[in-house]
Amino acid sequence: MVPLAAETIAHIGSFAVTNSLLNAWIAAVILIVGAGILRLTVKARPGKFQNVIEMLFEFLLKTFDSVTHDRARSKKFFPLVTTLFLFILLSNWLGQMPGTGSIGVWEYMHGELELIPLFRPATADLNLTLALGLFSILSTHVAGIATLGFFRHGNKFIQIGSLLKSLKKGPVAIMTACVEFAAGLIETAGEVARAISLSLRLFGNIFAGEVLITVMLSLAAFVVPLPFQALELLVGVIQATVFSLLVLVFLTLATEKPHGEHAEASAGEHH
Amino acid sequence: MDAELIKILTKGLTIALGGMIPAWAIGNIVGKAMEAIGRNPEASDKVFVPMLLGAAFAEAIAIYALVVVFVL
Numbered sequence: 001m002v003p004l005a006a007e008t009i010a011h012i013g014s015f016a017v018t019n020s021l022l023n024a025w026i027a028a029v030i031l032i033v034g035a036g037i038l039r040l041t042v043k044a045r046p047g048k049f050q051n052v053i054e055m056l057f058e059f060l061l062k063t064f065d066s067v068t069h070d071r072a073r074s075k076k077f078f079p080l081v082t083t084l085f086l087f088i089l090l091s092n093w094l095g096q097m098p099g100t101g102s103i104g105v106w107e108y109m110h111g112e113l114e115l116i117p118l119f120r121p122a123t124a125d126l127n128l129t130l131a132l133g134l135f136s137i138l139s140t141h142v143a144g145i146a147t148l149g150f151f152r153h154g155n156k157f158i159q160i161g162s163l164l165k166s167l168k169k170g171p172v173a174i175m176t177a178c179v180e181f182a183a184g185l186i187e188t189a190g191e192v193a194r195a196i197s198l199s200l201r202l203f204g205n206i207f208a209g210e211v212l213i214t215v216m217l218s219l220a221a222f223v224v225p226l227p228f229q230a231l232e233l234l235v236g237v238i239q240a241t242v243f244s245l246l247v248l249v250f251l252t253l254a255t256e257k258p259h260g261e262h263a264e265a266s267a268g269e270h271h
Numbered sequence: 272m273d274a275e276l277i278k279i280l281t282k283g284l285t286i287a288l289g290g291m292i293p294a295w296a297i298g299n300i301v302g303k304a305m306e307a308i309g310r311n312p313e314a315s316d317k318v319f320v321p322m323l324l325g326a327a328f329a330e331a332i333a334i335y336a337l338v339v340v341f342v343l
Contacts (some may be wrong), residue, residue, distance in 0.1 A: 200334055204338050245324060
């Protein structure tokens, strides 16, 4: 059985290095080296590697366009979302490499002889997915503040501004503004739920995949686990896609103008 | 009816219910998407991405149930 928490395999000073952390470092090094190679060998007539990456980036940009409906914003969010996508995809797929979960050290844990694997998918560690989720939601808020300004962005959650504006318009508008104030507070709780759901979705899928493969391999060592490993490859792609597309949707929503502004602007013009 | 037995029963019941209801929800979402694509095949690109997002939200609930089972 795969333990819920990643196992420590080494110590740097007093910092415990786990097997998931090792995999995360390997994924990061692969991405950095790949990007470096691409940067150094970029040509006007692309070679094979550059061609593949360009195809991938064009496809991703088109997909992001279908979510944001705005080429400028797609380009602005492209680095962050594509990095998330590639890092999560690579971490998920590295978990299916031969040797992940099987190469390890036999040690006595809780009185029994157990295998401590040297490699474990990076995203099968709740620490990593929680960090990714928190970082993504934080970046949506940073993007919202950068695009709209601190008070207009904050007004989406703590709707004081609309409350003050409605005081001039009469009792019905004040009631509406109070209801919207409560809705804004619920939105704030919703932000926490978004971060947690992003991280738990990714962690749950990949960790459950690890448990599934371990169980399948303990039942039958050859041929039978193959469909499940193929399923894990597919799940890796889907979860990376879902995570990055959701972050893109949240970024787009955070940089949308607040809903009342168009109506007020056009009402002002009519007068 | 000791604590160990109740824990095992709870684990089974959690994942059973926590798997059934999101499965039904995802079936609903994808079914509606299929109907939409069937009525208007050209809209399949526009329908696909929101369907995937909706299914991901529904599946996340099943994952919450799975995590509860692992933690217990």
